[in-house]
Amino acid sequence: MIKKRTLLIPLVLLSILTACGTVEENTQKEKEPETDEVIDTAMITLNTAETYQTIESFGASGAWWSQDVGGWIEEETAELSKREYIAELLFDPLEGIGLTSYRYNLGAGSTLQNSPRIEDPWRRAENFEEGPEVYDWSKDENARWMLKTAGNYGIDDIYLFVNSPLTRLTKNGSAYGDQLEEKRSNLAPENYQAFANYVYDVTEHFLKEDIPVTHVSPINEPQWDWTGGQEGTYYDPAEVVALLEVFIEEKQKRPELKQIALSMPELGEWANTSKEYFEAIIESDTLMNYFDTWEVHSYWTTYVEKMNFKEWLDEQEIDVTLKMSEWTEMINGRDYTMDSALNLANEIHDDLTILDVVAWQYWIAVSSYDYRDGLIYVNLGSKEIIPTKRLWGMGNFSKFIRPGYTRVSAISDDKEVNVVSFLGKNEANEEELITVLINNSFQEKEIDLQGVGFGEIISYTTDSESDLEEQSITSQELTIPRQSIVTLKSVTTNE
Known part of the structure; x- marks a missing residue:
């Protein structure tokens, strides 16, 4: 409900998020601080044996x-x-x-x-x-x-x-x-x-x-x-x-x-x-x-x-x-x-x-x-x-992340990248892993996926330029854009 009250901002990561002006017809790009060309790697460790709630x-x-x-x-x-x-x-x-x-x-x-x-x-x-x-x-x-x-x-x-x-x-x-x-x-x-x-x-x-x-x-x-x-x-x-x-x-x-x-x-x-x-x-x-x-x-x-x-x-x-x-x-x-x-x-x-x-x-x-x-x-x-x-x-x-999917352990070693992962059966009755990555940084991030074997990975990227843009990925090492939300969908293997 909309109420007028002093905003308490969650402590996690929000200090790196900056407010942006808006134009109704177009989405503006966020202001970019100057950065060097070094791309950091975030290691994401998944463990499907460690389960939590079912959505x-x-x-x-x-x-x-x-x-x-x-x-x-x-x-x-x-x-x-x-x-x-x-x-x-x-x-x-x-x-x-x-x-x-x-x-x-x-x-x-x-x-x-x-x-x-x-x-x-x-x-x-x-x-x-x-x-x-x-x-x-x-x-x-x-x-x-x-x-x-x-x-x-x-x-x-x-x-x-x-x-x-x-x-x-x-x-x-x-x-x-x-x-x-x-x-x-x-x-x-x-x-x-x-x-x-x-x-x-x-x-x-x-x-x-x-x-x-x-x-x-x-x-x-x-x-x-x-x-x-x-x-x-x-x-x-x-x-x-x-x-x-x-x-x-x-x-x-x-x-x-x-x-x-x-x-x-x-x-x-x-x-x-x-x-x-x-x-x-x-x-x-x-x-x-x-x-x-x-x-x-x-x-x-x-x-x-x-x-x-x-x-x-x-x-x-x-x-x-x-x-x-x-x-x-x-x-x-x-x-x-x-x-x-x-x-x-x-x-x-x-x-x-x-x-x-x-x-x-x-x-x-x-x-x-x-x-x-x-x-x-x-x-x-x-x-x-x-x-x-x-x-x-x-x-x-x-x-x-569909009804019946269960959250599994997903840990990021990078404080600028949040991650959550869910395991469930898709419409083809295949067990698929859905992993959502949130890159709060103003830099691209290389992602090193660990802990789970994958079949083909399909990514869906939302950033300043894209709305759930789909792309096939051939490696478990991938790069996600600055200031982005990226969903990875994959069928798990026994590797």
Whole structure:
């Protein structure tokens, strides 16, 4: 979620990343410091016998862009409308980046009348309710088109996530809290049940419409005040526990939802303000017995804080699976370049290797804002569509690390090169190794691969000049460009 707050930059490697100016029509090259001609060699040691988590998905959110862009039926190419082109970029595993999860925002029904502090129409969201348990399923048509299209692409995980309960149920009739009542929930306990009923009614309807919903997330970043600008609701730790208990109980009454996972706690960071929420969760026998997965956002969390959180879990002997369910850079100004793509790639790397997350989900997939969010920018007046380097940089992960692939040990001896590697069966039932290299240096790097025998290696490079450019490699010694993200795909051998 976009919030104004001082940015805490992860400690790893980011001192070598420089901000770049942007031009909407073209991606600028990053400024190059003067360097000598010596090319350093980074030794990458892989060990497929040492395994970690198994990936479920990489994804992004449909808030709030899909409720507008999902209606863009104008022609973009000879074959595709604008909305179809964006869907292809996001979901198609061949022509796009092959996302495998999608987050649909189930809105509160905010309007300019009931929620005047949400001035931006992109940040308001319809609901389906005409009255208590009376629904108009034709609402949110554009966003539903994008949701159904994601399902048609075979998306593995579809989340319904809520920022605010229905405005009919909130204390002030708005989709945000009162400015004069900080740290007060806008949902009274007597309305918890009605809130759960609504969310599950929508879920059941979507399933009947063959929309393959897999997860329901009723709470989003409960530690923030949410007093305007967008839909949101504060809950204190005890309220989070109480509300989730109601959702658990109601879900158990609905056999149609047996296969649907309830997601929580969707906290805004792994440290600081989230600590008291984690403590409340582990003190609840109901929640600890029910949930085996925690989903958290990676905002405002440094490399060290992520390490400390994982150590805290180990010390508490808490055996839970972790997912990273929302992140974007909190920096003003558009960026189309490798600068933000590298920041994204390093964030993914850290969450995969420090927290062992099994899913990683970007915030809004499409942005119209003057901000470092979105994998794709759009200009609302002209409906121009501009893919960013972030799109292709995320594709270096999502397009190749597929659901069911397991992370294996990958170690770089060069502090400027991050690496992560996954092993899995491809569509031909061959065991393939996917290795993603992130070169944060302003120099090319020679890569010396050790530890695993390879068949043919195919590289996919994203840098200032290329978007997932494919190349066959005949040697395990290769060179990767400066400021690049390179995915290596190979079939393993017994050597």
